[in-house]
Amino acid sequence: MHTDPVAALDIGGTKIAAALVDGDGTILARVQRPTPAREHGDTVMRAVEEALAELTASPLWGRVQAVGIGSAGPVDASAGTVSPVNVPGWRDYPLVDRVREVTGDLPVELIGDGVAITAAEHWQGAARGHDNALCMVVSTGVGGGLVLGGRLHPGPTGNAGHIGHISVELDGDLCPCGARGCVERIASGPNIARRAVENGWLPGPDGDASAAAVAAAARAGDPVAVASFERAAQALAAGIAATATLVEIDIAVIGGGVGKAGEVLFTPLRRALRDYATLSFVQRLTVTPAQMGTDAGLVGAAAAALTRRTGEPTGPARAAV
Amino acid sequence: MHTDPVAALDIGGTKIAAALVDGDGTILARVQRPTPAREHGDTVMRAVEEALAELTASPLWGRVQAVGIGSAGPVDASAGTVSPVNVPGWRDYPLVDRVREVTGDLPVELIGDGVAITAAEHWQGAARGHDNALCMVVSTGVGGGLVLGGRLHPGPTGNAGHIGHISVELDGDLCPCGARGCVERIASGPNIARRAVENGWLPGPDGDASAAAVAAAARAGDPVAVASFERAAQALAAGIAATATLVEIDIAVIGGGVGKAGEVLFTPLRRALRDYATLSFVQRLTVTPAQMGTDAGLVGAAAAALTRRTGEPTGPARAAV
Incomplete structure (x- = not known):
C-alpha cells in the first residue's frame, strides 16, 4: 500500500496550496499562501517556495516519494512550464525545474488544474x-x-x-x-x-x-x-x-x-x-x-504523483483498494 | 513478424468487401458484393456470408489468425451488434455472432467504419x-x-x-x-x-x-x-x-x-x-x-484484428517495423 506520502501543489490565480497526502488521499499537512498574481514571476515563485519550505520542515518529508503539481493553465507538461492566464508574470515559466530546486531528486508530475480535479473525482468522488x-x-x-x-x-x-x-x-x-x-x-x-x-x-x-x-x-x-x-x-x-x-x-x-x-x-x-x-x-x-470540495486540486495533484510513481494502470483509486 | 494473415470485412451502405490481409497490410485476396441495403436483415447477412465463403475457400484461409470488421455505425463492440443508419434491416443485429458461425473459433474484432479508416491512416497513411x-x-x-x-x-x-x-x-x-x-x-x-x-x-x-x-x-x-x-x-x-x-x-x-x-x-x-x-x-x-484509398476500410479492419491479436501496444504499424 501507499503508506509513503507524496507532496501536492495546487496553484491557482487566488491561492497557492501545498500539502503532504498519503496513499489513501488523506491530507497529513497543509500550507497555503495568497497568490501574488499581479507581481513579478519571481515573486510568485517565492510564495511557492515558502509553502514548500514549510512542508520540507515536516518530520514526514523524508518519506515523500514524489511531487504532484496541478496548475492553472495552460501548462506544458512535456516542457515542465506553465503560463496561467491569470498570472501574467509566468509565461512558459519553468515551474518544474524551480520546484526541483527545492525538492531535489523526487519525480515531479505536472498537470493542468482541470485534469487535477478530474483525478480527484475519479479517485474519491463522483466519477x-x-x-x-x-x-x-x-x-x-x-x-x-x-x-x-x-x-x-x-x-x-x-x-x-x-x-x-x-x-x-x-x-x-x-x-x-x-x-x-x-x-x-x-x-x-x-x-x-x-x-x-x-x-x-x-x-x-x-x-x-x-x-x-x-x-x-x-x-x-x-x-x-x-x-x-x-x-x-x-x-x-x-x-x-x-x-x-x-x-x-x-x-x-x-x-x-x-x-x-x-x-x-x-x-x-x-x-x-x-x-x-x-x-x-x-x-x-x-x-x-461533483463530490470533492476545495481540496480537489490538492488531492488530484497527489493522485497524479501516486499514479506516475506506482505505474498502476488504473490509478491510485484501485491500487488503494 | 505478422506473416499470418487476418480476414477483414468492410461493411457499408453501398458495398460489402472482404479480404485476406497480411501483417504488412498487403491485400492477398479480395471479394466484394453490393449491399442489399433496403432488404431484410437476413438478406444483407447472406451477402456477407457469401463474401466470407469465398475467402474461406482460399488456400490461405487455414493460416488466418483473426477477423476484423469495420462497419457503418453505430456499432456496439461490447455487444457485438451493429445498427447502420443506412441498413434499416439491421438494428442491434448480432453481426459478430453471425460472422463467428462462418469463421469458427477465430477472435473477432468489431469497430465502426470511422475508427477503421483511422486505423488504416495511422498504420500506413497520413497519420x-x-x-x-x-x-x-x-x-x-x-x-x-x-x-x-x-x-x-x-x-x-x-x-x-x-x-x-x-x-x-x-x-x-x-x-x-x-x-x-x-x-x-x-x-x-x-x-x-x-x-x-x-x-x-x-x-x-x-x-x-x-x-x-x-x-x-x-x-x-x-x-x-x-x-x-x-x-x-x-x-x-x-x-x-x-x-x-x-x-x-x-x-x-x-x-x-x-x-x-x-x-x-x-x-x-x-x-x-x-x-x-x-x-x-x-x-x-x-x-x-488522407492518403489511403478505397481500401482504407479493409486495411483498417485488418489493423484492428492484428493489434488485438498481438497485443502490441502501439498497433501493427510499429510491430511491423
Missing part, C-alpha cells in the same frame, strides 16, 4: 468506478479533464479536457481566447450574470449581481434568471454531448460555483442533453454534481 | 508516426476516429470519433440525428451542394448539382460556390479545434469525396482553424488530406 468520465469546473471559467479507459487522460501537454474553450456556437460572441461561442463564453458564472442583467434582471437590494444571486432569483421563479441558466445549460449540454460523441464517456461531473446552483442548472441541463446527445452510444450519459 | 490524431471522412456523411497516446481509441462501444455529430451551432438547423447544427449538417457533400443551390448557384448544362460540381465552380471563382465551401470549412474547423482542445491531437487527416476537393476546402479550413484553435497547446495542429 469513482467510471472508466470513461468528463469532470468539469463551472465557475469564473469553465475547465475540465477526462478519464478514458480507466486512466486519467492529461494529453501530451497536460491540458486535455479544456471543454470551456470548445465552440458550440461558431458565429457566437467573441471569447477572450480568440475563438467564438466557446462553452465558457456562454456558461461561466460571469456570463450567466451578464446575460441576466442584459435581459432586464435586476439584482436585489444588496446589489449582488453574481451568478449565485441569479440562481437564487431563478429558484424564486424569475423568468429572466431561469432563461439565463437554461442558456448556460444548453451550451454545457452541447459541449458535454460533443465530448461523449468524440471519446465515449458515460458520466459528466460538474463542480465549481455554478455547479452548486443545483436543480436550477441540472434540470435544464439534463433536458438539453437529450436534445444533443442523440446517437445510441451516448444516450445513457448521466450528469451529476 | 503514420503521429501518436495523437483525428482522421475524418467527409463525404455523404462525416465520420471519424481517434488515435490517442499512440493507440487507436475506439471507445467502449467502438464508436469514438463521431465528429460528424457534434454540434458547432447550438441553435442551428435540425440534423437527422435529432440534434442541431452538427458538423455533418453543415459540412457534408449533400449539405455543401444544398447550400450552394439555396444561395443561387446554378449547375452547369450537365445538371450535376453534386458537391464535386460545386467544388469545380468554386475553383473557377464562383462566389456562391466558394462561400458554401468556406462555411463547410468553418464547421469542420470548429469541430477539429474542439477535438484538439478536448483530447490534444496534433494532426487532422481528411478523406472522403469532399476531402478530395483540394485547396477549395483546405485553404479556408486552415484559415478557420486559426480562428478556433486558439489555446497554446492546439496552435501547432495541422490538417492534411
Whole structure:
C-alpha cells in the first residue's frame, strides 16, 4: 500500500496550496499562501517556495516519494512550464525545474488544474468506478479533464479536457481566447450574470449581481434568471454531448460555483442533453454534481504523483483498494 | 513478424468487401458484393456470408489468425451488434455472432467504419508516426476516429470519433440525428451542394448539382460556390479545434469525396482553424488530406484484428517495423 506520502501543489490565480497526502488521499499537512498574481514571476515563485519550505520542515518529508503539481493553465507538461492566464508574470515559466530546486531528486508530475480535479473525482468522488468520465469546473471559467479507459487522460501537454474553450456556437460572441461561442463564453458564472442583467434582471437590494444571486432569483421563479441558466445549460449540454460523441464517456461531473446552483442548472441541463446527445452510444450519459470540495486540486495533484510513481494502470483509486 | 494473415470485412451502405490481409497490410485476396441495403436483415447477412465463403475457400484461409470488421455505425463492440443508419434491416443485429458461425473459433474484432479508416491512416497513411490524431471522412456523411497516446481509441462501444455529430451551432438547423447544427449538417457533400443551390448557384448544362460540381465552380471563382465551401470549412474547423482542445491531437487527416476537393476546402479550413484553435497547446495542429484509398476500410479492419491479436501496444504499424 501507499503508506509513503507524496507532496501536492495546487496553484491557482487566488491561492497557492501545498500539502503532504498519503496513499489513501488523506491530507497529513497543509500550507497555503495568497497568490501574488499581479507581481513579478519571481515573486510568485517565492510564495511557492515558502509553502514548500514549510512542508520540507515536516518530520514526514523524508518519506515523500514524489511531487504532484496541478496548475492553472495552460501548462506544458512535456516542457515542465506553465503560463496561467491569470498570472501574467509566468509565461512558459519553468515551474518544474524551480520546484526541483527545492525538492531535489523526487519525480515531479505536472498537470493542468482541470485534469487535477478530474483525478480527484475519479479517485474519491463522483466519477469513482467510471472508466470513461468528463469532470468539469463551472465557475469564473469553465475547465475540465477526462478519464478514458480507466486512466486519467492529461494529453501530451497536460491540458486535455479544456471543454470551456470548445465552440458550440461558431458565429457566437467573441471569447477572450480568440475563438467564438466557446462553452465558457456562454456558461461561466460571469456570463450567466451578464446575460441576466442584459435581459432586464435586476439584482436585489444588496446589489449582488453574481451568478449565485441569479440562481437564487431563478429558484424564486424569475423568468429572466431561469432563461439565463437554461442558456448556460444548453451550451454545457452541447459541449458535454460533443465530448461523449468524440471519446465515449458515460458520466459528466460538474463542480465549481455554478455547479452548486443545483436543480436550477441540472434540470435544464439534463433536458438539453437529450436534445444533443442523440446517437445510441451516448444516450445513457448521466450528469451529476461533483463530490470533492476545495481540496480537489490538492488531492488530484497527489493522485497524479501516486499514479506516475506506482505505474498502476488504473490509478491510485484501485491500487488503494 | 505478422506473416499470418487476418480476414477483414468492410461493411457499408453501398458495398460489402472482404479480404485476406497480411501483417504488412498487403491485400492477398479480395471479394466484394453490393449491399442489399433496403432488404431484410437476413438478406444483407447472406451477402456477407457469401463474401466470407469465398475467402474461406482460399488456400490461405487455414493460416488466418483473426477477423476484423469495420462497419457503418453505430456499432456496439461490447455487444457485438451493429445498427447502420443506412441498413434499416439491421438494428442491434448480432453481426459478430453471425460472422463467428462462418469463421469458427477465430477472435473477432468489431469497430465502426470511422475508427477503421483511422486505423488504416495511422498504420500506413497520413497519420503514420503521429501518436495523437483525428482522421475524418467527409463525404455523404462525416465520420471519424481517434488515435490517442499512440493507440487507436475506439471507445467502449467502438464508436469514438463521431465528429460528424457534434454540434458547432447550438441553435442551428435540425440534423437527422435529432440534434442541431452538427458538423455533418453543415459540412457534408449533400449539405455543401444544398447550400450552394439555396444561395443561387446554378449547375452547369450537365445538371450535376453534386458537391464535386460545386467544388469545380468554386475553383473557377464562383462566389456562391466558394462561400458554401468556406462555411463547410468553418464547421469542420470548429469541430477539429474542439477535438484538439478536448483530447490534444496534433494532426487532422481528411478523406472522403469532399476531402478530395483540394485547396477549395483546405485553404479556408486552415484559415478557420486559426480562428478556433486558439489555446497554446492546439496552435501547432495541422490538417492534411488522407492518403489511403478505397481500401482504407479493409486495411483498417485488418489493423484492428492484428493489434488485438498481438497485443502490441502501439498497433501493427510499429510491430511491423
